[in-house]
Amino acid sequence: MNSGMVMEIGRQAIETCLLLAGPMLLSALVVGLIVSIFQAATQVNEATLSFIPKLVTVFVVLILAGPWMLGVILGFMRRMFESIPNVIG
DSSP, X not given: OOHHXXXXXXXXXXXXXXXXXXXXXXXXXXXXXXXXXXXXXXXOOOHHHHHHHHHHHHHHHHHHHHHXXXXXXXXXXXXXXXXXXXXXX
């Protein structure tokens, strides 16, 4: 195993993490922006008003995108396990 293979495995792992976290983070960002605009317009500064909608949104996205996310992570792990003979030999 050389340094190029280690770098490639690390790059693939980071790409997979970003791909899996992206939908949840983007949905929380959009909902947070909408709630912040609402709070600025109404001058209501309640902490739970910004936290609860983001939490619910992340859970909904996790439920909706869960099968896709599971497929992505399983594909990554399958590629990692299949590459073990190439890494060793």
